[in-house]
Amino acid sequence: MTSRLNPQLIAGLLFVLIGAAFLLGSLDLSYGTWRKIGPGAFPGLVASALIAMGLIVAFTAEKHDTGKERPSLYSSKVTFIIAAIVVFGLVVRGGGLLPAVFCCCFISSFASRPLQPVKSALYGLGLGAACSLAFIKGLSMPLAIIGPWFGY
Amino acid sequence: METLNALLLGFDQAILPTNLFWCLIGTLLGTLVGVLPGLGPAATMAILLPFTIGLEPVTSLIMMAGIYYGAQYGGSTTAILLNLPGEASSVVTAIDGYKMARNGRAGVALSTAAIGSFFAGTVATLLLALFAPSLAEIGLLFGPAEYFSLMILGLVASVVLSRGSLPKALAMVFIGILVGLVGQDVQTAVPRFTLGLEEMSGGINFVVVAMGLFGIGELIKDLETPESRTAINAPFFSMIPSREDWRRMVAPILRGTGIGSVLGLLPGGGALLAAFAAYAIEKRVANPPEGFGGGAIEGVAAPESANNAGAQTSFVPLLTLGLPANAVMALMFGALIMQGIAPGPTLISEHPDVFWGVIVSMWVGNVMLLVLNLPLIGVWTRLLTMPFHYLFPAIVVFCSIGAFSLGNSVFDLWLLGAFGVAGYIFAKLDCDPAPLVMGLILGPMMEENFRRAMFLARGNPSVFVDRPISAGLIVLAVLAITVVALPKIKAVREEAFQE
Numbered sequence: 019m020t021s022r023l024n025p026q027l028i029a030g031l032l033f034v035l036i037g038a039a040f041l042l043g044s045l046d047l048s049y050g051t052w053r054k055i056g057p058g059a060f061p062g063l064v065a066s067a068l069i070a071m072g073l074i075v076a077f078t079a080e081k082h083d084t085g086k087e088r089p090s091l092y093s094s095k096v097t098f099i100i101a102a103i104v105v106f107g108l109v110v111r112g113g114g115l116l117p118a119v120f121c122c123c124f125i126s127s128f129a130s131r132p133l134q135p136v137k138s139a140l141y142g143l144g145l146g147a148a149c150s151l152a153f154i155k156g157l158s159m160p161l162a163i164i165g166p167w168f169g170y
Numbered sequence: 171m172e173t174l175n176a177l178l179l180g181f182d183q184a185i186l187p188t189n190l191f192w193c194l195i196g197t198l199l200g201t202l203v204g205v206l207p208g209l210g211p212a213a214t215m216a217i218l219l220p221f222t223i224g225l226e227p228v229t230s231l232i233m234m235a236g237i238y239y240g241a242q243y244g245g246s247t248t249a250i251l252l253n254l255p256g257e258a259s260s261v262v263t264a265i266d267g268y269k270m271a272r273n274g275r276a277g278v279a280l281s282t283a284a285i286g287s288f289f290a291g292t293v294a295t296l297l298l299a300l301f302a303p304s305l306a307e308i309g310l311l312f313g314p315a316e317y318f319s320l321m322i323l324g325l326v327a328s329v330v331l332s333r334g335s336l337p338k339a340l341a342m343v344f345i346g347i348l349v350g351l352v353g354q355d356v357q358t359a360v361p362r363f364t365l366g367l368e369e370m371s372g373g374i375n376f377v378v379v380a381m382g383l384f385g386i387g388e389l390i391k392d393l394e395t396p397e398s399r400t401a402i403n404a405p406f407f408s409m410i411p412s413r414e415d416w417r418r419m420v421a422p423i424l425r426g427t428g429i430g431s432v433l434g435l436l437p438g439g440g441a442l443l444a445a446f447a448a449y450a451i452e453k454r455v456a457n458p459p460e461g462f463g464g465g466a467i468e469g470v471a472a473p474e475s476a477n478n479a480g481a482q483t484s485f486v487p488l489l490t491l492g493l494p495a496n497a498v499m500a501l502m503f504g505a506l507i508m509q510g511i512a513p514g515p516t517l518i519s520e521h522p523d524v525f526w527g528v529i530v531s532m533w534v535g536n537v538m539l540l541v542l543n544l545p546l547i548g549v550w551t552r553l554l555t556m557p558f559h560y561l562f563p564a565i566v567v568f569c570s571i572g573a574f575s576l577g578n579s580v581f582d583l584w585l586l587g588a589f590g591v592a593g594y595i596f597a598k599l600d601c602d603p604a605p606l607v608m609g610l611i612l613g614p615m616m617e618e619n620f621r622r623a624m625f626l627a628r629g630n631p632s633v634f635v636d637r638p639i640s641a642g643l644i645v646l647a648v649l650a651i652t653v654v655a656l657p658k659i660k661a662v663r664e665e666a667f668q669e
Contacts, residue, residue: 025598025600026335028599029341029599029600029601032595032599033341033345036345036348037344040348043363044362047355047360047362051629052624052629052630052631053624053625053629054625054629055620055621055625056358057355057357057360057362058362060351060616060617060620060621061348061351061362061363064344064347064348064351064613065344065348067340068341068344068345071337071338071341071344072341074337075335075337075338075341078337095390095394096390096591096594099386099389099390099393099566100587100590100591102566102570103386103566103569103570103583103586103587103590104583104587106567106570106574106583107570107574107583107584108580110570115571119567119571122563122566122570123563123564123566123567124563126562126563126566126567127559127563129390129393129562130393130558130559130562131559133559133560138563141560141563142563145563145564145567149567149571153571153575157221157224159575160578161578
């Protein structure tokens with residue numbers, strides 16, 4: 019069975035899309051002359067080349083992997099990992115390193131066969147304590163262990 | 171004599187207690203992360219890079235180099251014990267190494283890898299010391315046109331050696347270049363592709379990109395494959411090779427060292443190519459070749475020597491010409507830049523302590539690996555049985571702390587997440603992220619040199635082919651890409667990169 023949406027085709031289209039975005043962006047910039055090349059020329063050139071490559075990849079898609087089916091995306095795993103990073107970013111300034119590490123560790127642990135919440139929380143606390151010791155006490159990172167949100 | 175003096179200068183640096191200490195930390199961390207399946211040298215270095223910023227330049231480079239060959243070393247441990255190559259250059263080691271382990275000769279396989287790596291590392295260090303200064307002198311003759319052509323060659327080499335199809339790898343290079351151009355234009359200070367965000371005007375930090383692509387992206391992909399790791403439980407018997415083992419490993423180690431040293435020097439070369447080539451040649455030389463694939467000690471000795479020699483000599487183009495030959499060297503390049511040191515022909519004369527210190531410390535690091543790791547193999551194998559669901563939250567945490575600490579900026583965390591998703595999508599679409607990182611590093615320099623060369627040539631593009639060195643480099647690049655596009659070689663290449 020050959021699905022038209024094979025990885026090659028998706029990759030090609032993605033390349034065209036990225037190239038087009040950068041090409042559009044470069045149009046606002048001056049291209050200059052051969053002697054004095056402006057800030058837009060080089061990116062414009064590279065973006066065009068990227069679009070060309072994307073087209074080649076997309077059009078030769080069929081020949082390459084006809085047998086391969088559509089790649090499956092494990093969106094829940096991605097979501098947990100990215101959410102963990104984002105929450106770290108939201109908490110780290112106000113909450114401090116320990117709570118940030120705790121949240122990050124706790125949330126990301128859901129991406130795989132989840133640990134029991136209690137175990138996972140304990141692990142997060144331990145990791146947070148270890149990181150606070152290593153990075154703030156040891157490498158003197160300019161950050162609070164427990165931040166202003168908790169009245170420190 | 172001059173070389174000797176220079177090496178002595180390097181020793182002075184390398185045996186400073188702080189440098190020894192961080193070299194040890196680097197090799198241990200590298201081995202530790204290299205042993206853990208799924209994280210290769212590039213990911214390891216990307217994750218740990220932010221934490222080296224606070225150190226002195228020499229110290230941080232020594233540590234980074236330690237992480238690099240430590241991870242290489244750890245990669246061969248998993249290849250032998252688990253049939254899981256921790257990184258690409260150990261793929262061929264796994265073939266015979268794992269068989270040896272199954273036959274109850276894991277100890278000998280591991281010590282063979284260690285001995286071969288150590289010997290190769292020693293020879294390659296000497297070669298580096300001998301040849302780097304003269305190569306740097308050639309580099310001093312380079313003008314903007316030569317540099318532009320050299321970078322073209324470097325990028326072409328990285329494309330030729332990447333997994334997957336040629337147009338895809340080229341596309342990845344272009345994406346890397348474009349991402350590298352985000353930020354203020356060097357010449358006109360015009361903001362480019364910043365989407366109006368102030369945080370983007372300084373450009374996108376390459377460490378964040380590397381961490382996202384190599385660290386987070388591959389981590390998510392690893393989460394999909396269910397855990398199926400069974401460490402070899404067979405007793406090690408002995409770590410000490412028998413007389414017969416010694417006899418059989420000498421020639422492969424010598425050949426592997428030679429092949430690796432030469433291939434590492436080429437742009438785009440390095441550990442991966444060296445290991446493959448050495449294994450192929452050993453198989454051809456062997457008489458009879460039947461033992462290969464069934465636990466031949468030659469099949470461990472040769473590639474392990476070759477990849478270590480190649481890893482070592484691939485520092486030569488970086489330190490002398492400022493050309494990172496592969497993704498890992500691109501990370502080293504970034505580490506240098508973050509320390510305010512521009513890698514290139516002037517590095518040796520302007521920072522001799524850094525240059526020679528790093529070179530000698532590579533040898534010191536190899537001694538450490540040999541002395542420390544053989545007795546520690548028990549500890550590493552126990553680590554292998556550590557469940558992944560304890561490990562990966564820690565990796566996410568380290569990446570987050572690392573990204574944040576780069577510039578105390580929360581914005582870098584959003585970028586980390588974005589490039590993590592991108593890395594995962596690329597992995598799903600069979601796109602190798604290594605060329606992207608190369609483009610990211612080389613792109614901005616290419617643009618600058620291109621513009622400068624065109625200005626000096628009064629707008630005449632023929633400057634790139636009129637100057638002999640530049641023309642030679644372009645010819646090499648064109649040759650490389652045509653050769654790879656030839657149907658017959660294409661088939662061989664596809665075979666070689668199949669896991």
